[in-house]
Amino acid sequence: MSPQRAASSRVVCAPACACYNPPPASPSEPETETLSVPSTPLILVLNGPNLNLLGTREPEIYGSETLAEIDALCADEAGRLGLGVDCRQSNHEGQLIDWIHNARGEAQGIVINPGGLTHTSVSLLDAIKAVGLPTIEVHLSNIHQREDFRHTSYIAKAALGAICGLGSAGYRFALQALAERLSAGTST
Ligand code: CA2
Numbered sequence: 001m002s003p004q005r006a007a008s009s010r011v012v013c014a015p016a017c018a019c020y021n022p023p024p025a026s027p028s029e030p031e032t033e034t035l036s037v038p039s040t041p042l043i044l045v046l047n048g049p050n051l052n053l054l055g056t057r058e059p060e061i062y063g064s065e066t067l068a069e070i071d072a073l074c075a076d077e078a079g080r081l082g083l084g085v086d087c088r089q090s091n092h093e094g095q096l097i098d099w100i101h102n103a104r105g106e107a108q109g110i111v112i113n114p115g116g117l118t119h120t121s122v123s124l125l126d127a128i129k130a131v132g133l134p135t136i137e138v139h140l141s142n143i144h145q146r147e148d149f150r151h152t153s154y155i156a157k158a159a160l161g162a163i164c165g166l167g168s169a170g171y172r173f174a175l176q177a178l179a180e181r182l183s184a185g186t187s188t
Pocket of ligand 1: 050055056118141142
């Protein structure tokens with residue numbers, strides 16, 4: 001397993017469903033009616049550089065939860081909302097960009113805490129714009145109450161919205177916002 005893959009966990013929480021999807025009829029059989037099983041919308045939850053260190057330092061800024069605990073919170077909330085989540089973290093800009101590209105056709109939305117790349121990365125912004133998926137930016141801390149260089153977000157230019165300063169609850173609220181948007185039938 002590569003180091004990047006080790007930082008990824010895919011949790012797909014399918015809602016209970018009573019639909020029956022029979023196997024395809026053989027050519028000799030008369031055509032039968034097929035009831036399709038609705039697929040579970042998948043949300044890619046991305047965390048950027050240094051967020052793997054959560055829970056080890058600076059709890060007064062970022063809280064005391066670990067990233068594994070935040071991933072578990074996302075999986076729980078997604079299950080409650082009838083969504084699946086694919087939670088990934090990388091310290092590498094290119095890896096995050098590749099995951100965003102791969103989300104096209106696979107995921108229906110993105111929740112991203114880009115870490116420090118928020119304030120520097122035009123390339124991450126371009127990737128989010130390129131895939132056109134509804135994206136919500138999350139920050140654990142209130143970036144507007146911190147140093148001036150944290151007040152600018154490149155990602156905000158492409159994001160549907162941003163949540164900051166609410167700690168790990170921000171990820172829950174982001175999933176709720178995407179669920180509401182998807183159920184309203186809006187895909188971007
Ligand atoms: O508040 C946030 O979520 C941030 O995205 C976190 C980034 C920071 O650069 C952004 O301005 C705001 C940094 C994450 C670093 O996380 C650490 C956690 C524990 C120990 C050290 C770093």
